[in-house]
Structures are given as C-alpha cells and as structure tokens.
Amino acid sequence: MSSNKEAGFATRAVHAGQRPDPTTGAIMTPVYLTSTYVQEGPGVHKGFDYARTVHPTRLALEANIASLEGGAHGLCFASGMAATSTIIEMLDAGDHVVSCNDLYGGTYRVFTKVFARHGMSFTFVDATDMKAIEKAITKKTKLLWIETPSNPMLRITDIKKACALAHKKGVKVVVDNTFASPALQRPLALGADIVVHSTTKYMGGHSDVIGGAIVTNDKETFDKLKFLQNAVGAVPGPLDCFLLLRGTKTLPLRMVKHCENAMLVAKHLKAHKQIAKVHYPGLPEHPGHAIAKVQMCGFGGMISFELKGDLERAKRMISMTRIFSLAESLGGVESLIGHPPTMTHGSIPREERLKSGLVDGLIRLSVGIEDAQDLIDDIDQAILRSAV
Numbered sequence: 001m002s003s004n005k006e007a008g009f010a011t012r013a014v015h016a017g018q019r020p021d022p023t024t025g026a027i028m029t030p031v032y033l034t035s036t037y038v039q040e041g042p043g044v045h046k047g048f049d050y051a052r053t054v055h056p057t058r059l060a061l062e063a064n065i066a067s068l069e070g071g072a073h074g075l076c077f078a079s080g081m082a083a084t085s086t087i088i089e090m091l092d093a094g095d096h097v098v099s100c101n102d103l104y105g106g107t108y109r110v111f112t113k114v115f116a117r118h119g120m121s122f123t124f125v126d127a128t129d130m131k132a133i134e135k136a137i138t139k140k141t142k143l144l145w146i147e148t149p150s151n152p153m154l155r156i157t158d159i160k161k162a163c164a165l166a167h168k169k170g171v172k173v174v175v176d177n178t179f180a181s182p183a184l185q186r187p188l189a190l191g192a193d194i195v196v197h198s199t200t201k202y203m204g205g206h207s208d209v210i211g212g213a214i215v216t217n218d219k220e221t222f223d224k225l226k227f228l229q230n231a232v233g234a235v236p237g238p239l240d241c242f243l244l245l246r247g248t249k250t251l252p253l254r255m256v257k258h259c260e261n262a263m264l265v266a267k268h269l270k271a272h273k274q275i276a277k278v279h280y281p282g283l284p285e286h287p288g289h290a291i292a293k294v295q296m297c298g299f300g301g302m303i304s305f306e307l308k309g310d311l312e313r314a315k316r317m318i319s320m321t322r323i324f325s326l327a328e329s330l331g332g333v334e335s336l337i338g339h340p341p342t343m344t345h346g347s348i349p350r351e352e353r354l355k356s357g358l359v360d361g362l363i364r365l366s367v368g369i370e371d372a373q374d375l376i377d378d379i380d381q382a383i384l385r386s387a388v
Helices: 009-015 056-068 080-088 105-118 130-136 159-168 219-232 238-249 251-271 289-295 311-318 350-355 372-386
Strands: 073-077 096-100 121-125 141-147 172-176 194-198 212-216 275-279 302-307 336-338 362-366
Touching: 009 056, 009 238, 009 251, 056 073, 056 212, 056 238, 073 080, 073 219, 080 105, 080 194, 080 212, 080 219, 096 105, 105 121, 121 130, 130 159, 141 159, 159 172, 212 219, 238 251, 251 275, 251 302, 251 372, 302 311, 311 362, 311 372
Parallel strands: 096 121, 096 141, 141 172, 172 194
Antiparallel strands: 073 212, 194 212, 275 302, 302 362, 336 362
C-alpha cells in the first residue's frame, strides 16, 4: 500500500504491510513455513537468510502494526512478555526503571523476579501522580514504564505530561498499549518513545494466538531491539503472524463494539445495588475520565468492579456466569470474567496489590462483542445466585 496521503486507520488495518503475493496473486499474505533460504552465494540472497533473523510473514505483521501505531519501526515477538523482556534487555546492571504500580502481574514478576537479579532496580509508583513519578526518578533511571488504561484498576495516566516530565530528566518512556490498542490510543503521537503490546489480546482478538509487539520511531532504539530480537530469538512462528494479521484487519470494527458493550455494562453495574464500586474510564466519575476523553477515542472493553460481600462471594459469582467464561486473558470477541488477585495478578504480593487498590474482592471483565443485554442478564443472574 503506497500513497502520498496516509490512508485512514481502517484502511491501514486491512492493507498496511501487505500486498498480493507476486508469484500467485494470493490476496492473503502467505504463511512461509521455512526455517532457512537458499543463497546464490555466501551472503548473496534475496534479503532473507535465516527465519529467526527475518521472515516474510513476520515482516508483513511488523509493518502492519507499526503503521497502526503511527510508528516507523515494528518488531514482533512470541508473546507480550517476550516483547517486554526485550525492552528491559536493552538496560545494564545498575540501571533503574520507574513503573506504574498498577500493572499486569506478569510484568511485575519479570521485573522483580528476573531482571532485579541481574542488578537492575525498579520503583513502583502511582503513575497518575506526576509528582510521584518525578520524585522516583534518579540519575540512574533509564525508563518510565506506563500502562494506561492500567491492569486491572483502569487508571489513566496523562501520557503527554508523563513524557514531558521524563524527557526533561533524560528518561525514555514505554507505554503498554494493550488495553486500548492503537484503534483507541496512539502513545507515540503523545510523546512516548516505545509502545509495547501483548498482541494476544485485542490485536489478535480471537483468543487463538500468543504474541507481542514493539513499535518505535527512533532508529537507534529500533536497531538495539532488532539486535536483541535476533540474538535472543523470542520470535513468533509464521502461522502466529498470519493469525495476527487476520486479527488486525477487523480491529477497528471490533473495538467499536467492545466499547459500546462495555459502556452499557459499566452503567448497569454502577446502578446495581450489589456493586460497591465500578472502575471504567468511560464513566464521568472515574478519576481519569477527562484525560481519557482527550488521549483516547473510546474507553475500551475492560471493566473492573467490587462486589459487595466477602471474597468467597466474589469467587462464587465469577463461577456462576453462563456467557462470561472464567478464564485468563482478555480482548477476544468472547466475554471473559476473572479474579485478578488469584489469577492475572497472583504473582504480586498481597500487600503490594492493596497499595495500588487491588482489593481481594476485585472482579475483572473483558467485555466481548455479544449482545449487550445478554451480558447484563448473565451478570445479574450470577450476582443473584452468588448471594445464596
């Protein structure tokens, strides 16, 4: 796809990085099931030598995701955690990272249980508080790591302000854009240096593939990451790339429905007498609502809420839904329900979870694209039955 004028988001979702196969005319990017490529002579080839280093199906996906994020360079990985780890692998022993304290449990785990052993240090703060970020930055700080909306409390960080503050201190900013997807938010345009995704979630959209991605506009950063992608080798297979390319084609359409359904569910939960608190940035009373309205073009499909009663009632409720499936992950077309303290965030010590507001009774919803009334009815019957 080439044009003097950049095409719209939906057009790029379908076409960016992809063209009909020149050999057969196949409209879909082929799944090249090959580990190596024939060379005409030593070092003389068609741009491909070994599939860990470069692969045509992966190249198409990387170009597609980079375009969707408005970035110059994209890299894809075998999982979101592989992408996250590759970013931290750019650092050296003694380097420091400031991170939001409300973030995916797997990210917290790899920071504190893996990279901290290699001499890197991590400070976790409320990233919605610019003063807290500024206070945490030291002369050794290399990265500011932000999730917005955050997982699972749906906190909203002002990306522009956070980037301006970090850049004054010479610190690069990484934004995990998994919850929003580029359909709703583009952090690079707001000043971020690196965007990271678990493409397993909204980018893939069908709960059938694991993947990760990094996008940046900075060539020096890209070169470092590209070296690590090849050196460490945590790359996706060609069929994974094909499935993700299929997913990104419908991302704009799916996100509209996710947002519509989540808003209806959130409003219903807010009015429910058995719900103590609802966390959804689309609700006007949400602390980050005003910022989300500015830096996002939709409020997403993720909701968390606190059910009245004890922990055991919350566990009963999430086991009694009929349409919402009790499962890890998020972002698929089907609705999922989970209990972050014992599932996605179980690796975070309880005292640390409580500091960020992640109470024992918190329930998280990934609102799918089913009929909204069916989802509401399902939640209602599960809440009613859980009270017995």
